[in-house]
Amino acid sequence: MNKARVNGQFLEPRELSFQHRGCTYTLTASPARLKDADGVFRDYFPGATEELVEEALRKLAIEKQIGYFDKPNYRSGVLFSLHELRQELRSADTLARFSNVSMRLMFLPTLCLPSNPMPKGGSGHSIMFAVACCRVRAKLRTDPKSKWQVQFHPLVTASIDRLDYRQHNYQLAMSLSSQLTRWLNKQLVLKYTAASFTNPFEMRFSTIRRDSHLLERYTRPRAAIAALEDSFQELKKRDVLMSVDRLI
Numbered sequence: 001m002n003k004a005r006v007n008g009q010f011l012e013p014r015e016l017s018f019q020h021r022g023c024t025y026t027l028t029a030s031p032a033r034l035k036d037a038d039g040v041f042r043d044y045f046p047g048a049t050e051e052l053v054e055e056a057l058r059k060l061a062i063e064k065q066i067g068y069f070d071k072p073n074y075r076s077g078v079l080f081s082l083h084e085l086r087q088e089l090r091s092a093d094t095l096a097r098f099s100n101v102s103m104r105l106m107f108l109p110t111l112c113l114p115s116n117p118m119p120k121g122g123s124g125h126s127i128m129f130a131v132a133c134c135r136v137r138a139k140l141r142t143d144p145k146s147k148w149q150v151q152f153h154p155l156v157t158a159s160i161d162r163l164d165y166r167q168h169n170y171q172l173a174m175s176l177s178s179q180l181t182r183w184l185n186k187q188l189v190l191k192y193t194a195a196s197f198t199n200p201f202e203m204r205f206s207t208i209r210r211d212s213h214l215l216e217r218y219t220r221p222r223a224a225i226a227a228l229e230d231s232f233q234e235l236k237k238r239d240v241l242m243s244v245d246r247l248i
Contacts, residue, residue, distance in 0.1 A: 205228065
């Protein structure tokens with residue numbers, strides 16, 4: 001982001017395409033403009049850290065019974081304090097990665113996704129978190145128990161309503177070393193539904209590169225393949241996969 005900023009401050013929105021069940025979608029990421037410690041406003045995109053915060057919030061909604069599902073208004077979310085969120089991140093051994101949890105929450109409402117599964121040519125729009133606000137903002141710095149409210153994306157609400165979400169190992173996901181490894185793990189959870197010793201699962205390099213957008217940082221294909229192999233080996237060491245074979 002530092003390299004991409006115009007005049008050291010501004011970022012252009014990014015459009016990323018991906019495929020799901022034969023349909024092509026476009027994700028638009030718009031930066032959030034935040035005031036840094038030096039008093040300068042700079043643009044930021046949500047990234048790997050915000051992904052972990054979102055995971056922790058969904059965990060809080062379930063475990064702490066502070067989540068809500070409002071079917072008449074088709075909304076779901078969680079009401080929590082920064083203290084509760086920090087405690088959850090600490091229990092998942094991820095708190096050290098966060099310099100300012102409250103600032104991270106401000107990043108989250110900047111990702112625009114199709115709000116409903118639609119055929120090719122369809123369109124839709126919804127921010128990642130419809131609501132991300134502090135109930136008593138004046139007490140945010142002095143009172144760690146001041147309440148925040150986050151309303152989840154409509155796709156999350158729809159998944160809860162239809163009971164078509166997939167369970168996964170939260171502690172494992174939070175402890176994986178890279179965003180690429182976490183993405184691969186989620187793909188296996190979502191797609192490898194008939195896992196067995198006799199039913200292998202094939203993932204193509206071209207598909208991973210197209211849908212994850214996490215290999216774009218590598219200028220050489222060999223470096224991207226090496227990063228992918230490292231992620232697969234980590235999943236093998238963590239007993240997510242029994243074996244990994246590369247077919248050339």
